[in-house]
Amino acid sequence: AQSVTQLGSHVSVSEGALVLLRCNYSSSVPPYLFWYVQYPNQGLQLLLKYTSAATLVKGINGFEAEFKKSETSFHLTKPSAHMSDAAEYFCAGGGNKLTFGTGTQLKVEL
């Protein structure tokens, strides 16, 4: 069965610090991987996607993610957190049927 696992349901960082949100996928997940962000009372917004063209993927708002097949990981990073990054982040993978992780709530503190 396909699975996408996000380690840590809550992550807290200081403003200006590195953001690292972890995502691992099962090897049965087809090689399309995505990160989405959700702000309160809104839908999910696509941050970035991996489609095998390049292992390092750059997205919106300064986020990027690196696909590591050997580790079955697709972690999301941002060099410097901003208060506006506080939101819930979802990793997803699959083809015509996406499997979503359970989400990571990112808190950014002053």
Place this chain on the structure above:
Amino acid sequence: ETGVTQTPRHLVMGMTNKKSLKCEQHLGHNAMYWYKQSAKKPLELMFVYNFKEQTENNSVPSRFSPECPNSSHLFLHLHTLQPEDSALYLCASSQDRGGTYEQYFGPGTRLTVT
């Protein structure tokens, strides 16, 4: 209008009411989805439509009835709901033929069943 739109944004209904949620995508996609998002639970896929045909029903109770009249519109008809059906209902669309399957989401309908 651009992207995926959903109406209404908020809905309060009694358990004996009948209401419908509407979703419209302006992206030219061929697939549309309904998801349920409850507090402290993973995103639940409810229904999938491809070229107006239902291709997935994830054991959703019959009190939820989807309708897809064309590739751009998707409805979710609701009747005799239960309080546990209160949640954020999200619609999404994607291009599944020759695309990379990323789904684009609407803003959701916040449903409260009283």
